[in-house]
Amino acid sequence: MHRSSDQRSSDPTEFRKGIDWNEVEKATGSDLLAAQANSSLSTEAFSSVPDGYRRGRHKYVVVLGTVMSGLGKGIFASSLAKLLKDKGLVVTPLKLEGYLNIDAGTLNPYRHGEVFVLDDGTECDMDLGTYERALDQNLSRRNFATAGQIYSEILDRERHGAYLGRDVQMIPHVTGEVKRRIRDLALYGDGSKPADVVFIEVGGTVGDYENSFYIEALRELAFEEGPEAVCFVALTYIVEPPALGEQKSKAAQLGVKRVMEAGIQPHIIGCRSTNPCSPSVLEKIAMFTNVPLKRCFSMHDRKSVYFIPEAMRESGLDREILSVINLHDRVDLAHEDRSRERWMSYVRKLEAPRSRGIRIGLTGKYASVRDAYASIDKCVEHAGTHLECETELVWIESTEITDDNVAGKLKDCDAIIVPGGFGGRGVEGKIACVKHCRINQVPYLGICLGFQVAVIEFARNVLGLKDANSTEFDPDCPQAVISELPEQKKIEKLGGTMRLGGQQVLIQPETLAHQLFGKTLARQRFRHRYEVDPLYIERLEACGMIFSGRHPEHPIMQILELPPSDPRPGVGHPFFIAGQFHPELTGRPLRPQPLFMGLLAAALQRRYPKIEVPKWSRTLSVS
Ligand code: GLN
Numbered sequence: 001m002h003r004s005s006d007q008r009s010s011d012p013t014e015f016r017k018g019i020d021w022n023e024v025e026k027a028t029g030s031d032l033l034a035a036q037a038n039s040s041l042s043t044e045a046f047s048s049v050p051d052g053y054r055r056g057r058h059k060y061v062v063v064l065g066t067v068m069s070g071l072g073k074g075i076f077a078s079s080l081a082k083l084l085k086d087k088g089l090v091v092t093p094l095k096l097e098g099y100l101n102i103d104a105g106t107l108n109p110y111r112h113g114e115v116f117v118l119d120d121g122t123e124c125d126m127d128l129g130t131y132e133r134a135l136d137q138n139l140s141r142r143n144f145a146t147a148g149q150i151y152s153e154i155l156d157r158e159r160h161g162a163y164l165g166r167d168v169q170m171i172p173h174v175t176g177e178v179k180r181r182i183r184d185l186a187l188y189g190d191g192s193k194p195a196d197v198v199f200i201e202v203g204g205t206v207g208d209y210e211n212s213f214y215i216e217a218l219r220e221l222a223f224e225e226g227p228e229a230v231c232f233v234a235l236t237y238i239v240e241p242p243a244l245g246e247q248k249s250k251a252a253q254l255g256v257k258r259v260m261e262a263g264i265q266p267h268i269i270g271c272r273s274t275n276p277c278s279p280s281v282l283e284k285i286a287m288f289t290n291v292p293l294k295r296c297f298s299m300h301d302r303k304s305v306y307f308i309p310e311a312m313r314e315s316g317l318d319r320e321i322l323s324v325i326n327l328h329d330r331v332d333l334a335h336e337d338r339s340r341e342r343w344m345s346y347v348r349k350l351e352a353p354r355s356r357g358i359r360i361g362l363t364g365k366y367a368s369v370r371d372a373y374a375s376i377d378k379c380v381e382h383a384g385t386h387l388e389c390e391t392e393l394v395w396i397e398s399t400e401i402t403d404d405n406v407a408g409k410l411k412d413c414d415a416i417i418v419p420g421g422f423g424g425r426g427v428e429g430k431i432a433c434v435k436h437c438r439i440n441q442v443p444y445l446g447i448c449l450g451f452q453v454a455v456i457e458f459a460r461n462v463l464g465l466k467d468a469n470s471t472e473f474d475p476d477c478p479q480a481v482i483s484e485l486p487e488q489k490k491i492e493k494l495g496g497t498m499r500l501g502g503q504q505v506l507i508q509p510e511t512l513a514h515q516l517f518g519k520t521l522a523r524q525r526f527r528h529r530y531e532v533d534p535l536y537i538e539r540l541e542a543c544g545m546i547f548s549g550r551h552p553e554h555p556i557m558q559i560l561e562l563p564p565s566d567p568r569p570g571v572g573h574p575f576f577i578a579g580q581f582h583p584e585l586t587g588r589p590l591r592p593q594p595l596f597m598g599l600l601a602a603a604l605q606r607r608y609p610k611i612e613v614p615k616w617s618r619t620l621s622v623s
Contacts (some may be wrong), residue, residue, distance in 0.1 A: 066255025088332030121501025357390030401429030446578025457609030
């Protein structure tokens, strides 16, 4: 298990402090809560209402999936949250996962998609990346809960005797903990202001065994918070069997019935479908779900996810949500116009025809699975849109690459990305890619492991250290240019765990990195255990490698590059850069990541030597 450095408080008595049921009654105004306060619940030894919480101050939008997984709940919820944020409201999302892992750090990206890392070091589901990109907002551990976290918190408390002799139960203790987290997040909001609206996405599908306690907790939340506080949105799926050639609504009706069986009447239905939903299908859905027709929306497939917010706005979905939670009078129209215009300028670029195109090779172990590299895919897409060129990601399986076949495998690529990774499989193939790019002046971007293999390749083939390697792949390596350094572990106080989350990178002036970031201090997100051994830095630099980004205090190398001006063959290079961090985690559509912008601009230059490629401008970059 990889724990982040910023963990929950472990003080088992903390949640007991300040529980005053009269206060709870005042805060919630709920007669039922008041009655419970005087009877059985007063002995429950916990509160699902954090100190300072005011009922009515925060609203909640809950997105539930029915019929099947893979409906795009995350994209739906994040687009909707963005629309509300554009209106000047403070929004914050919460992803509730049903699995028992404490975080996503131990999940295999091949099965589950990439592990996304937040600035505070939380390793979470890739959906949090979707929210960060849509909202252009940094999230924290509070925005992500797993069943494992909830149970482990409760079991810890139980072992500390905190339940005062009471038997610990799914209801009220587990559901209570879910409600406490939700309300706690509402108070925390976006980190600077309390939330006007919390968007809650329940992982999985209604009817799944593992998320049922979340759904019960949300039902209770709606009851306790009272009318106009919680808007339930059920996403469902309209099938269109090719043999019938028409849309059928029965599966969708049955799916929504599962929500109603759980005691929840949805306020809004979003009908996912391939084609726009026919009026008769929407009428049937309305009739059999008790939801007025004007609140049943066709959420059919669009050409791009970036069109979804505007499509929602045009269909009036945002207005209906505001009506359900009675927030119309809090909308800032000027703010909405400004935000919408910025977003639409990106959408217009996305739609404009592009006369140029480039191919970017991505070498990795999980090359056949797009979700494993979702954020890289997005960063390339954003940079391509800003540079107005078509981009194609070419997935190259690194385990199949050798020195002999590398030229053939990469021949159609205008630039190469070697992404992050763990374990030795495919590493020699990645090293062969680096060598090919370095010698043939192919634009190169190394990410985390891609940074480490660039050091190994340079040490082997330029410094002549034939056995250079990382102790991750060869623990007894005699020339361990990449290793796990005990002193640095002490400095970072991370023990055996990984270096996770946001860190400052001090950038050397007048380097490629400086030109790209446009500043000397950039915050980037890390997820690694190994790093460049400082013993080799002087020799690497003497041979031409520049460590243009470092930790501000410790000898941790964070960006490397080869300078264009170096006259030595195999050293001077038009664009060769790598980061020990994960630049793809901080790219946003309207603020594309500088390293990706640089890579694509260099690829364009290589593919179209005669045209003038727009210089990458700092004005758009991520701060
Ligand atoms: N396996 C390497 C390390 O732990 C690189 C990690 C990564 O690419 N995220 O340092």
